[in-house]
Amino acid sequence: MVVLDLLGRRTALRILWELRGAPMTFRALQEACETNARLLNTRLTELKATGLVEHAEGGYRMTDEGRRLEAALQPLLGWAKQWATRDPAGFDAADHE
16 A cells, blocks of 8 residues: 555656656656656655665666566556556546557
8 A cells, every 4th residue: 555655646656657768867857747846856755765766877767676666567557558448438548648
């Protein structure tokens, strides 16, 4: 439940999504996540405290633990893509990619 609470917080999953590639500076991550500096700083502090994200040379990046979480979420991503194609309750998949 702790992990679901953390991931359910505004922009937490978006931050992890953006960090799946190369490290990003704070400013680049803020722009990519389309969020304000205060919220981004709060989420990064939480994600660093849980060991999912770290700040290193080149900016913020996922840790090995963050990569394991990313791998664990892959089946959920596959399910979500299939679910979205059914357009349940007017859900528009194109708006959420």
